[in-house]
Amino acid sequence: MSLSRRNDELWIEGCNARALADGHGTPLYVYSRAAIESAWRAYDQAFAAHPHLICYAVKANGSLAILQLLARLGSGFDIVSGGELARVMKAGGDPARVVFSGVGKRDEEIEQALEAGILAFNVESEPELERIARIASARGERARISLRVNPDVDARTHPYISTGMKENKFGIDIHAAEALYHRAAAMAGIEVTGLDFHIGSQLTELDPLADALSRSLALVDRLEAAGITLEHLDIGGGLGIRYRDEAPPTPAALAERLGPLLEGRPQTLLMEPGRALVGEAGVLLTRVEYLKSGHREFAVVDAAMNDLMRPALYQAWQRIETVAPEAVPARAYDIVGPVCETADTLGAERSLALRPGSVLAIHGAGAYGFAMASQYNARPRPAEILVDGDTAHVIRQRESFEDLWRGETLLER
Numbered sequence: 001m002s003l004s005r006r007n008d009e010l011w012i013e014g015c016n017a018r019a020l021a022d023g024h025g026t027p028l029y030v031y032s033r034a035a036i037e038s039a040w041r042a043y044d045q046a047f048a049a050h051p052h053l054i055c056y057a058v059k060a061n062g063s064l065a066i067l068q069l070l071a072r073l074g075s076g077f078d079i080v081s082g083g084e085l086a087r088v089m090k091a092g093g094d095p096a097r098v099v100f101s102g103v104g105k106r107d108e109e110i111e112q113a114l115e116a117g118i119l120a121f122n123v124e125s126e127p128e129l130e131r132i133a134r135i136a137s138a139r140g141e142r143a144r145i146s147l148r149v150n151p152d153v154d155a156r157t158h159p160y161i162s163t164g165m166k167e168n169k170f171g172i173d174i175h176a177a178e179a180l181y182h183r184a185a186a187m188a189g190i191e192v193t194g195l196d197f198h199i200g201s202q203l204t205e206l207d208p209l210a211d212a213l214s215r216s217l218a219l220v221d222r223l224e225a226a227g228i229t230l231e232h233l234d235i236g237g238g239l240g241i242r243y244r245d246e247a248p249p250t251p252a253a254l255a256e257r258l259g260p261l262l263e264g265r266p267q268t269l270l271m272e273p274g275r276a277l278v279g280e281a282g283v284l285l286t287r288v289e290y291l292k293s294g295h296r297e298f299a300v301v302d303a304a305m306n307d308l309m310r311p312a313l314y315q316a317w318q319r320i321e322t323v324a325p326e327a328v329p330a331r332a333y334d335i336v337g338p339v340c341e342t343a344d345t346l347g348a349e350r351s352l353a354l355r356p357g358s359v360l361a362i363h364g365a366g367a368y369g370f371a372m373a374s375q376y377n378a379r380p381r382p383a384e385i386l387v388d389g390d391t392a393h394v395i396r397q398r399e400s401f402e403d404l405w406r407g408e409t410l411l412e413r
């Protein structure tokens, strides 16, 4: 196990969590290299029977060292901005394995992606298609595209992270997509290469994904009958992880479920997992500053909503435990940060034995943790550590006060 409890202390591979907190300071993000690599390999092996490419969703955790180790495994990447493309390339990722999603691609981002030679744009609207065609034509190129269809399935996840219903901003209504494929196939600057969908995140059931794939394959068949053949099918990401007591399907279960639908199909299967690859590989370590009693019992810790936004934004529940036992009675604490917002609660009514100075680990922090962190309240963002066996690599320094005003200018008078 990459994260384990031994002698009632938390270890990340061969590194003791409390020793990491003492040595590097808190708040501190810590990731296990082995956990990330084994999650990627499990995904890859699950789909071994079908030609496929995993395009890791960079948004989940875009730290350079993490992109670098995935690139070394042969991963592709799903990006949603020019900044993410720049990060992938900085980390040694192969642009020919990059797909570009997102509803608001700007001219310069399209130029940048064409220049890099990405695998495909996942086109989310008709005006975007026209824009990509115009820019590619002007460069004397043909842009490879998938249409991202909106299959109108209910992913049965949190409404903020559900993306495949017709009222969502994402993708092109699957009923309108066929006509748009015909238009795209006739455009000078466009090479139609694929079809894409992504129905939501933290999925705990396979039915919605299978449903979305069936609906998409019916469209693929109609396109083929009309002479439009596709090279790849992109089923997006979304497999959930266990935050509390969820039992999300494994990649193997996903492959088994989709296998019969894909049989005999020559298309390469693209997948865009984010959370499932990195989520459970990371913890956020934080130290108790004060215990404060009143109407409720508060443990004021040194991490806050700016460091880990999911609890405040989605009322997400993430497991919190002490990294080593404390010889005091447990109480039901609200774990709160120093930020001046009532929403700055990382966990409510957690039964924990705490003293000032206790170190807590917030689990499931490898995905959408640091990636969504801000400097709100002028709080420097935490350091990130990648543990590899018994070695702890600092892959990002804790920010300094200078980082807080980088790029700002004082007025002369």
Ligand SMILES: Cc1ncc(COP(=O)(O)O)c(C=O)c1O
Residues within 6 Å of the ligand: 057, 060, 078, 101, 102, 198, 200, 201, 202, 236, 237, 238, 239, 272, 273, 274, 275, 276, 367
């Ligand atoms: C287009 C797209 N692909 C992939 C992902 C990755 O999702 P997840 O981290 O749930 O696998 C997302 C985020 O939901 C997304 O918007």
Ligand SMILES: N[C@@H](CCCC[NH3+])C(=O)O
Residues within 6 Å of the ligand: 059, 161, 201, 202, 310, 314, 367, 368
């Ligand atoms: N940031 C979200 C997921 C959004 C997925 C991006 N499309 C989360 O933490 O759950």
